[in-house]
Amino acid sequence: SPLRNRICCRLGMSRSILPLVLAAVLSVVVGCGTGDPSTPVEQGQTLLRRGHYDDAITALDDAVRIDPSSTDAYLYRGRAYQCRNETGDLDAAIDDFTAAIELAPKNHEAYYSRALALRDRSEATDSKQDAQQSQADHAMARKFDPTLARGRLSDISTPPKTENDS
Numbered sequence: 001s002p003l004r005n006r007i008c009c010r011l012g013m014s015r016s017i018l019p020l021v022l023a024a025v026l027s028v029v030v031g032c033g034t035g036d037p038s039t040p041v042e043q044g045q046t047l048l049r050r051g052h053y054d055d056a057i058t059a060l061d062d063a064v065r066i067d068p069s070s071t072d073a074y075l076y077r078g079r080a081y082q083c084r085n086e087t088g089d090l091d092a093a094i095d096d097f098t099a100a101i102e103l104a105p106k107n108h109e110a111y112y113s114r115a116l117a118l119r120d121r122s123e124a125t126d127s128k129q130d131a132q133q134s135q136a137d138h139a140m141a142r143k144f145d146p147t148l149a150r151g152r153l154s155d156i157s158t159p160p161k162t163e164n165d166s
Contacts, residue, residue: 040059040060041060041063041072043059044073045076047059048079048083053081053084056076060076061077063077074097074110075097075109075110075113078094078097078113079093081093082117091121108142108144111138111140111141112137114134114137118131
């Protein structure tokens with residue numbers, strides 16, 4: 001085909017080798033996503049996605065010990081705490097999101113995550129200060145990523161629905 005001829009010509013190879021090269025590249029690309037997570041942050045992220053919050057927190061504790069400047073370690077550990085939702089977990093999540101913000105002041109995901117955690121805590125404790133900080137974090141998240149202004153961030157200003165709201 002004309003396209004195959006142009007690709008082969010530009011890469012300096014014969015037309016008969018191109019399918020072998022493409023197959024090799026494809027096998028490498030496909031194989032990349034099948035391995036086990038190699039770093040504690042990747043392990044924690046995988047465990048978090050699977051709902052294994054205690055194990056995720058343990059892996060991310062290791063990640064923070066290894067690299068205390070890892071924004072992702074704090075961000076994912078905070079999310080694991082927030083999802084686990086045991087006594088004291090919201091405070092731990094907010095502390096981790098705050099650490100992530102201190103390390104990466106323009107990280108919209110850290111602001112968004114802290115805003116949600118603060119909103120949840122403000123509802124549980126009726127704290128006006130947490131509610132105000134939640135709104136401020138919402139504004140910062142929008143500032144750093146305006147595409148988040150609609151859709152998923154809009155739920156911060158609207159309390160979550162309860163069974164009675166149906």
